[in-house]
Amino acid sequence: xxxxxxxxxxxxxxxxxxxxxxxxxxxxxxxxxxxxxxxxxxxxxxxxxxxxxxxxxxxxxxxxxxxxxxxxxxxxxxxxxxxxxxxxxxxxxxxxxxxxxxxxxxxxxxxxxxxxxxxxxxxxxxxxxxxxxxxxxxxxxxxxxxxxxxxxxxxxxxxxxxxxxxxxxxxxxxxxxxxxxxxxxxxxxxxxxxxxxxxxxxxxxxxxxxxxxxxxxxxxxxxxxxxxxxxxxxxxxxxxxxxxxxxxxxxxxxxxxxxxxxxxxxxxxxxxxxxxxxxxxxxxxxxxxxxxxxxxxxxxxxxxxxxxxxxxxxxxxxxxxxxxxxxxxxxxxxxxxxxxxxxxxxxxx
Amino acid sequence: xxxxxxxxxxxxxxxxxxxxxxxxxxxxxxxxxxxxxxxxxxxxxxxxxxxxxxxxxxxxxxxxxxxxxxxxxxxxxxxxxxxxxxxxxxxxxxxxxxxxxxxxxxxxxxxxxxxxxxxxxxxxxxxxxxxxxxxxxxxxxxxxxxxxxxxxxxxxxxxxxxxxxxxxxxxxxxxxxxxxxxxxxxxxxxxxxxxxxxxxxxxxxxxxxxxxxxxxxxxxxxxxxxxxxxxxxxxxxxxxxxxxxxxxxxxxxxxxxxxxxxxxxxxxxxxxxxxxxxxxxxxxxxxxxxxxxxxxxxxxxxxxxxxxxxxxxxxxxxxxxxxxxxxxxxxxxxxxxxxxxxxxxxxxx
DNA sequence: CCTCGAATGGAGAACGTTCTACACGACTCC
DNA sequence: GGAGTCGTGTAGAACGTTCTCCATTCGAGG
Numbered sequence: 001x002x003x004x005x006x007x008x009x010x011x012x013x014x015x016x017x018x019x020x021x022x023x024x025x026x027x028x029x030x031x032x033x034x035x036x037x038x039x040x041x042x043x044x045x046x047x048x049x050x051x052x053x054x055x056x057x058x059x060x061x062x063x064x065x066x067x068x069x070x071x072x073x074x075x076x077x078x079x080x081x082x083x084x085x086x087x088x089x090x091x092x093x094x095x096x097x098x099x100x101x102x103x104x105x106x107x108x109x110x111x112x113x114x115x116x117x118x119x120x121x122x123x124x125x126x127x128x129x130x131x132x133x134x135x136x137x138x139x140x141x142x143x144x145x146x147x148x149x150x151x152x153x154x155x156x157x158x159x160x161x162x163x164x165x166x167x168x169x170x171x172x173x174x175x176x177x178x179x180x181x182x183x184x185x186x187x188x189x190x191x192x193x194x195x196x197x198x199x200x201x202x203x204x205x206x207x208x209x210x211x212x213x214x215x216x217x218x219x220x221x222x223x224x225x226x227x228x229x230x231x232x233x234x235x236x237x238x239x240x241x242x243x244x245x246x247x248x249x250x251x252x253x254x255x256x257x258x259x260x261x262x263x264x265x266x267x268x269x270x271x272x273x274x275x276x277x278x279x280x281x282x283x284x285x286x287x288x289x290x291x292x293x294x295x296x297x298x299x300x301x302x303x304x305x306x307x308x309x310x311x312x313x314x315x316x317x318x319x320x321x322x323x324x325x326x327x328x329x330x331x332x333x334x335x336x337x338x339x340x341x342x343x344x345x346x347x348x349x
Numbered sequence: 350x351x352x353x354x355x356x357x358x359x360x361x362x363x364x365x366x367x368x369x370x371x372x373x374x375x376x377x378x379x380x381x382x383x384x385x386x387x388x389x390x391x392x393x394x395x396x397x398x399x400x401x402x403x404x405x406x407x408x409x410x411x412x413x414x415x416x417x418x419x420x421x422x423x424x425x426x427x428x429x430x431x432x433x434x435x436x437x438x439x440x441x442x443x444x445x446x447x448x449x450x451x452x453x454x455x456x457x458x459x460x461x462x463x464x465x466x467x468x469x470x471x472x473x474x475x476x477x478x479x480x481x482x483x484x485x486x487x488x489x490x491x492x493x494x495x496x497x498x499x500x501x502x503x504x505x506x507x508x509x510x511x512x513x514x515x516x517x518x519x520x521x522x523x524x525x526x527x528x529x530x531x532x533x534x535x536x537x538x539x540x541x542x543x544x545x546x547x548x549x550x551x552x553x554x555x556x557x558x559x560x561x562x563x564x565x566x567x568x569x570x571x572x573x574x575x576x577x578x579x580x581x582x583x584x585x586x587x588x589x590x591x592x593x594x595x596x597x598x599x600x601x602x603x604x605x606x607x608x609x610x611x612x613x614x615x616x617x618x619x620x621x622x623x624x625x626x627x628x629x630x631x632x633x634x635x636x637x638x639x640x641x642x643x644x645x646x647x648x649x650x651x652x653x654x655x656x657x658x659x660x661x662x663x664x665x666x667x668x669x670x671x672x673x674x675x676x677x678x679x680x681x682x683x684x685x686x687x688x689x690x691x692x693x694x695x696x697x698x
Numbered sequence: 699c700c701t702c703g704a705a706t707g708g709a710g711a712a713c714g715t716t717c718t719a720c721a722c723g724a725c726t727c728c
Numbered sequence: 729g730g731a732g733t734c735g736t737g738t739a740g741a742a743c744g745t746t747c748t749c750c751a752t753t754c755g756a757g758g
Contacts, residue, residue, distance in 0.1 A: 014744055025708045030746060038706055060473040061418065062744035064410025065713040071473065079437055079453075080639070085428045088455060096462075101469040104428075104453040106437060113445075120450040124409040124420065124473075235639055264643055290429065290584070291640070294613055363714055374738045379716060387736055411714035414743040 013056045022050035033058065064125035072317065073121035074104045075114065076132045081233065081261055082289030083306050084132055087153065090310020091130060098318070100127070109232070111135045111199065122148050128317040137199035149320035151313045156203035163316045164330040165309050169205050170212025172302040172335035173256070176284050177216035179300075179337055180254045184345050185282060188217065189227040189252040191241045191262055209258055209286070233258060238265020246273050246281065253282065253346040260285035260292050263299055278344035288338050298341035305333050362403045371399035382407065413474035421666065422470035423453045424463065425481045430582075430610065431638035432655050433481055436502065439659020440479060447667070449476070460484045460548065471497050477666040486548035498669035500662045505552035512665045513679040514658050518554050519561025521651040521684035522605070525633050526565035528649075528686055529603045533694050534631060537566065538576040538601040540590045540611055558607055558635070582607060587614020595622050595630065602631065602695040609634035609641050612648055627693035637687050647690035654682050
């Protein structure tokens with residue numbers, strides 16, 4: 001009955017069609033597309049006209065078999081962290097008027113799932129990868145990076161096989177501690193991601209942050225009052241951490257959360273316990289995402305310049321993809337403290 | 350000097366390697382992979398063993414030239430809308446133990462950019478597409494859907510070429526109006542997206558919402574007191590709308606915002622004008638995103654079950670991709686009102 | 699004129715899959 | 729014992745590009 005049972009059978013315009021229409025060879029068309037050497041202006045024009053007329057679009061899968069696919073893959077664990085959105089915007093901006101398309105793999109927090117996603121990207125012959133704080137074993141990232149140009153964002157471990165973009169998280173932690181101490185706080189807690197040095201990453205961002213926090217506390221002679229609580233960087237994770245810290249015996253007067261999302265969870269926990277912010281507790285986030293500046297929240301936070309990190313990552317990646325650089329490099333961003341209304345002088349006991 | 354100048358030259362394991370290693374033909378290996386008909390158990394085993402031993406991973410680009418790529422593309426305008434994250438989670442969950450990989454294209458709000466991203470996905474031979482409230486012209490979506498199985502989320506326009514998943518936005522608006530009227534409100538305003546019926550979509554979600562709102566007001570005999578204000582679904586958009594509505598002459602006592610993000614902007618505007626919520630103004634959001642339940646906010650909102658929408662969309666899409674269904678269908682979700690602390694009896698004048 | 703080199707265009711072999719068509723043997727059925 | 733059928737495996741042609749050679753033309757230099 002249905003003549004067109006499968007929707008797939010509408011034919012695509014191929015390079016052969018363009019070639020025939022322009023009266024040239026497919027090789028010539030290919031050259032024009034890649035603006036390779038050895039094409040006369042006349043041929044350029046004819047071929048371009050034919051492409052336009054037929055609405056030709058190159059078949060990316062076929063390209064993938066030989067050359068580039070003009071696809072950049074970005075791996076992130078979840079889409080809810082607004083910091084990643086900033087990074088993503090930076091990447092997109094840098095690539096917006098290039099031929100590259102950005103595709104995102106949101107792999108979840110599991111290392112296996114992330115590995116699977118990275119492999120999926122490599123198998124799809126993506127030209128380059130941006131991995132945002134990957135949870136996969138380091139060895140796996142290194143072996144993938146040996147094959148596909150890769151930029152790792154977040155992890156402080158450097159390598160000669162992939163490029164890196166990192167934030168000076170230790171400095172960031174220092175800024176926060178200085179600010180809080182200046183306000184008069186002594187009992188300061190850090191809520192950071194579990195941060196097992198798993199998969200043989202030596203310095204994931206949460207470890208760098210924790211180290212910086214402890215050093216700064218030490219610098220102020222408060223090493224023995226520093227506390228670190230581990231929890232996932234999510235709303236629920238922050239909530240649980242908040243409940244644990246704020247209902248415990250030695251209640252801190254200020255908390256630094258390693259991510260704004262987690263800070264909001266702590267905010268919620270404080271409310272649950274009838275504690276006001278910043279009246280009873282000072283709260284600081286990390287990443288300075290859009291939520292931090294939101295009206296009812298007004299969270300003091302550390303700005304990591306996610307947008308700029310994205311720009312840098314994309315630029316570095318394309319250099320590698322196009323073979324303009326063959327040595328690994330790293331870019332380090334300097335964090336900045338943005339003081340809002342969630343921090344204040346501690347209430348007297 | 351550097352012997353391995355290009356990182357690309359490490360050879361991949363191909364189907365041919367597997368075939369040779371197992372002492373069979375490539376065709377046989379291919380059959381085993383796709384568990385096609387006509388393979389003896391013995392062959393199965395030998396081939397699988399060889400694949401495992403060589404750590405074979407199929408080359409997706411090559412697959413794309415003939416059969417499936419086992420890739421599902423999801424288009425969304427921006428990654429910051431938490432509702433999309435819910436949908437995405439649903440899609441991922443449904444596909445988590447299938448062979449399909451989900452790749453996301455975050456295209457921004459521009460129609461052109463979205464079109465480009467959709468085309469990029471089709472060109473990469475993705476097996477199926479999920480488009481979340483696309484801003485591209487309807488005709489373009491239809492022509493792409495003729496070629497690649499597609500599920501459109503959000504737009505109420507139905508079509509016999511793509512499947513749809515929608516929320517009964519009119520019902521949702523009704524729930525809100527009923528709730529507010531019951532509390533004693535009469536002057537209720539809706540803030541919804543510009544909702545030009547652009548690109549020939551007849552019923553994008555914002556239009557459905559506005560229609561439902563007006564009908565519900567009419568049902569309560571309040572048609573002449575209903576007001577609709579248009580603004581972008583963003584924090585700033587909501588802020589502007591809030592200022593306009595709340596500082597104007599006929600101030601409404603309650604506002605329904607078409608998205609939680611916009612509701613937060615209105616929250617901010619109210620604060621700027623010294624109005625308290627819910628003391629002076631009742632405020633309702635839409636989508637019931639995580640921010641709505643946030644401690645300092647406690648926004649009454651309409652839950653759209655994004656997660657379930659994602660599940661449904663993925664399931665429908667795979668049915669189509671695998672050819673188990675050849676007729677378009679649509680799934681409609683029922684919204685649910687979640688009452689929190691941003692709505693109350695109106696203050697007496 | 700002849701030779702050489704540069705500039706331009708084309709032939710055709712990859713690339714790694716899928717899938718149609720067919721070969722072959724072993725059964726079953728009259 | 730011949731004809732059909734079934735089950736299992738393979739050969740080999742696509743698929744749409746890229747890219748390495750090679751052929752041709754044209755001009756300049758001798």
